[in-house]
Amino acid sequence: MSTTTPTAPAAPTSALNAARTTATAARVLRQLRHDPRTIALMILIPCLMLILLRYVFDASPGTFDNIGASLLGIFPLITMFLVTSIATLRERTSGTLERLLAMPLGKADLIAGYALAFGALAVVQSALATGLAVWLLGLDVTGSPWLLLLVALLDALLGTALGLFVSAFAASEFQAVQFMPAVIFPQLLLCGLFTPRSDMHPVLTAVSDVLPMSYAVDGMNQVLHHTDMTATFVRDVLIVAGCAVLVLALGAATLRRRTA
Amino acid sequence: MMNYAPDPLHPTAPDAVHAEDLTVVRGPRTVLHHLGFTVPRGQITGLLGPSGCGKSTLMRSIVGTQAKVTGTLDVLGLPAGHPALRSRIGYVTQAPSVYDDLTVRQNLDYFAAILNPGRATAERRHDTERVLADVDLTSHADALAGNLSGGQRSRVSLAVALLGTPELLVLDEPTVGLDPVLRRDLWNLFHALAADRGATLLVSSHVMDEAERCHRLLLMRDGRILADDTPDALRTRTGTDTVEAAFLHLVDEAVAADRTKETTR
Numbered sequence: 001m002s003t004t005t006p007t008a009p010a011a012p013t014s015a016l017n018a019a020r021t022t023a024t025a026a027r028v029l030r031q032l033r034h035d036p037r038t039i040a041l042m043i044l045i046p047c048l049m050l051i052l053l054r055y056v057f058d059a060s061p062g063t064f065d066n067i068g069a070s071l072l073g074i075f076p077l078i079t080m081f082l083v084t085s086i087a088t089l090r091e092r093t094s095g096t097l098e099r100l101l102a103m104p105l106g107k108a109d110l111i112a113g114y115a116l117a118f119g120a121l122a123v124v125q126s127a128l129a130t131g132l133a134v135w136l137l138g139l140d141v142t143g144s145p146w147l148l149l150l151v152a153l154l155d156a157l158l159g160t161a162l163g164l165f166v167s168a169f170a171a172s173e174f175q176a177v178q179f180m181p182a183v184i185f186p187q188l189l190l191c192g193l194f195t196p197r198s199d200m201h202p203v204l205t206a207v208s209d210v211l212p213m214s215y216a217v218d219g220m221n222q223v224l225h226h227t228d229m230t231a232t233f234v235r236d237v238l239i240v241a242g243c244a245v246l247v248l249a250l251g252a253a254t255l256r257r258r259t260a
Numbered sequence: 261m262m263n264y265a266p267d268p269l270h271p272t273a274p275d276a277v278h279a280e281d282l283t284v285v286r287g288p289r290t291v292l293h294h295l296g297f298t299v300p301r302g303q304i305t306g307l308l309g310p311s312g313c314g315k316s317t318l319m320r321s322i323v324g325t326q327a328k329v330t331g332t333l334d335v336l337g338l339p340a341g342h343p344a345l346r347s348r349i350g351y352v353t354q355a356p357s358v359y360d361d362l363t364v365r366q367n368l369d370y371f372a373a374i375l376n377p378g379r380a381t382a383e384r385r386h387d388t389e390r391v392l393a394d395v396d397l398t399s400h401a402d403a404l405a406g407n408l409s410g411g412q413r414s415r416v417s418l419a420v421a422l423l424g425t426p427e428l429l430v431l432d433e434p435t436v437g438l439d440p441v442l443r444r445d446l447w448n449l450f451h452a453l454a455a456d457r458g459a460t461l462l463v464s465s466h467v468m469d470e471a472e473r474c475h476r477l478l479l480m481r482d483g484r485i486l487a488d489d490t491p492d493a494l495r496t497r498t499g500t501d502t503v504e505a506a507f508l509h510l511v512d513e514a515v516a517a518d519r520t521k522e523t524t525r
Contacts, residue, residue, distance in 0.1 A: 019377030027370040031361045034404065095357030099420070102323050104346040105374045258327040258341065260286050 016108050024105075024113025028087070029120070042083065042121065046075040046129040054137040065140045068133050069220040070193045072148055075129060076122045076156035077216065078184055084118055084163030085176045092167065101257045111252050115160050122156030123149075143223035147233070151219045154240045158212055161247035168254030187213035192221075212243040274337075276301045276428050276460035277322055281331035284317050291317045292483045294331070299462055299476075304454050306474030307464040308507065314483040315464040316354060319430050322462065323351040336428060347375055350421030354432040356413040357420075360406030364397055364416050367405055368423065375424045391419040394449055396442075411438045418446075422453075429453065431463045435470065447473050468504035479507055486510045 032039055050068060057064040091097045100110060130148050133139040141148065162183055170176035190197070190208035197208045208214045219236035226233070277299035284292040291314045299305045307315050320326035321333060324341025333340040336348055358367045368388045376384070392398045395415040400408060405416055418434055435443045447470070453459040454475075463474065471477055472491055479486040479494075487494055487510055491503050498506040 017377060020374055023370060023373035023377065027359070027362070027366070030366055030370075031359060034361045094360070095353045095355055096359060098325055098353065099351065099357045099371075100374065102325050102346060102349070102351050103371070103374050104343070256327070258325055258329075260327045 016112055017106060020105055020109040021112045021116065024110055025116035025120070028114060028117035031087075032117075032121070038083075039121075042079050043125050043128060046071075046079070046125060047132050049075070050129060050133050050137060061138065061140070064137070065224060066221070067193065068137070068139050069141070069148070069224045070191070070217045072126065072130055072133060073151050073155045073216040073220040074188065074191075074193070074213065076126050076152050077159035077162075077213065078180070079125065080118050080122055080156045080159030081163040081184060082177070082180060083121075084114060084160045085167045085170065085179060086163075086173060088114070088164050088167040089170055089173060089176045093172075097255070098259070101255065107252045107255045110255065111164065111248055114164065115157055115248065118160045119153065119157055122153055122159075126152035126156065141223060142225055142227050143229075147223045147229065148220060151216060151223070151237065151240070154237060154244060155213075155216045158216070158240055158244040158247070161244045161251060164251035165247050165254065168251070184213075187211045190214065191217045193217060212240055215239040215243075274301070275299060275334075276336055277462065278334045279332060282318075282321065282333050283330050284314075284321055284326060285328045285330075286317065290483065292321070295483075295485055297478055297485055297488045299460065299478075301460045302454055302458050303475040304450055304461045304463060304473070305476045305478060306471050307462060307478050307480065308466065308468065308471050308503075309480030309486075311466055313480045315466075315480060316432055318480070319351075319432050319462065319464060323349055323430050325351075347424065348427045350423070350426035350429045352414075352418050352421045352429075352431045352434055354436070356410075356417035358405045358413060358416045361404065363402050363404055364392070364408070364419075365401045367416060368392070368419060371420045372423050387423055391422040394422055395419045396445060411442065414438070415442075415446075425457060425459070427459060429459055429461045429463075431461065433464055433466070435465065435467070443470075468502070468507060471503040471507075477503065479510060481511055481514060484514075486514060 050071065053068055053071065054064055057067070088097075091100075101107075126149055130145055130152065134141055134145050134148075166179040166183060167176060170179060190200070190204060190211055191213040192208070197205050197214060200208065215236040219233055219240065222230050222233040222236065275298040277297075279298070280296045282292060282295040283290065295318070307318065309315055317326060321329045322335055322340055324335075324345065329340070335342075335345055338345055359370075362370070365388060368391065369384070372379075372384045372387055379387075389398070392401055395418055397412065397415055397419065400412060405413055408416065414434065414437065418431070421429060421431070435446055438446065450461055450463065451473075454461055463470075465471070474491065476488070476490055477494060478488050486507070489497070494503060494506045495501065498509040500506045500509055
């Protein structure tokens with residue numbers, strides 16, 4: 001049975017364990033519950049921004065429709081990116097990650113737990129923001145608001161994935177916060193929010209073609225202008241979901257049981 | 261070579277930890293140099309030496325969180341870091357690793373769920389209450405970990421390691437910053453764990469008076485093991501009265517040996 005191999009064989013991390021995943025998600029939400037101010041900021045700021053936007057474009061409701069719908073997709077991405085990158089950084093620096101990985105916890109359990117907890121929060125955040133925009137601020141959506149919510153949720157998962165991934169490269173909270181402009185701002189500029197992507201310099205159009213936020217915003221605009229699910233919408237949704245899964249897998253690779 | 265019992269769960273299996281030619285490299289430095297030692301089961305083994313001598317690295321290697329480990333390192337009959345060991349070892353890092361924004365009980369509940377998700381809730385709660393009593397924190401169970409004093413937080417961290425009655429406890433400086441009464445209580449707890457539950461404890465410390473309370477000692481200096489013996493044998497061998505004096509004697513010997521090596525080079 002026992003050999004004298006110096007290092008352990010590759011850990012056969014058992015596939016997702018539902019009980020450990022939900023325990024982790026519950027723990028993350030419980031931590032947030034002790035921090036009501038963060039919850040309030042996460043939920044209220046997108047709503048306040050939408051109200052602000054509505055009256056900034058008071059004279060041109062068409063502009064509000066376009067930008068408002070895009071922002072409904074962008075807010076969850078940004079908030080979840082920030083919250084996840086800080087939360088996992090704290091997990092790394094406080095030693096709890098080392099402790100968890102020395103226990104019988106699969107990396108997939110940990111990541112799925114985070115995704116589940118922040119996904120749930122994103123549903124609340126997006127539902128409030130979407131409801132506010134559609135029913136109170138008069139955002140004119142041709143398609144179903146449920147599809148807006150679906151895209152928002154996928155964006156939140158993408159944000160969680162990106163946050164988890166970059167936290168591996170941040171040694172402190174200061175650095176983690178700086179990853180926000182580094183990872184999010186270029187996507188914000190190139191996603192078609194300010195000007196159609198086809199109007200950009202061809203190089204930038206090509207770059208924007210491989211950035212996931214472009215598809216998140218495009219998906220929102222598809223719902224805005226079409227009554228039913230277009231092929232483009234389905235493509236957009238699949239790309240955003242695919243990116244989220246890919247980056248989550250990359251994030252899992254940054255969780256090491258053995259560290260120097 | 262050691263012969264291993266076919267069943268790794270068998271309590272009469274030999275040594276809890278067995279190392280041969282164990283070397284660890286961190287960055288450009290070799291932190292542990294060709295260590296060979298054994299930690300017997302059911303006893304308290306003290307790991308002593310000045311800070312920076314490699315105690316924590318050795319403990320991390322045993323629990324399987326240290327990278328770049330070469331040589332032989334078997335823990336409870338399996339190679340260190342084996343997935344089957346994760347529920348059989350309790351590990352306390354030097355800095356308390358608990359969630360500051362959860363209460364003591366919420367911390368324990370979460371780690372208990374990770375350790376053994378299949379267990380009934382009532383059974384898990386019983387386990388939580390037991391470890392709370394072990395570290396004398398029952399009255400603080402509903403306080404946020406972040407609001408506790410340093411010594412209390414390190415006891416929460418210890419309580420987590422006691423969940424699920426592990427066979428091997430690896431404790432990195434568990435008594436740092438505790439007052440004398442608590443330190444005595446914890447050492448009584450360690451002895452009870454070894455005597456009543458048959459647990460093996462590997463406890464690091466740089467306070468030499470704690471060495472007297474251990475069954476066996478591993479004295480370390482500069483990534484090497486100076487001595488591996490019982491406190492009594494160490495004192496007798498070096499002709500000293502205390503483990504501290506014995507340690508200093510051995511350090512002086514090692515320094516002298518280093519010097520002669522250098523001059524003859």
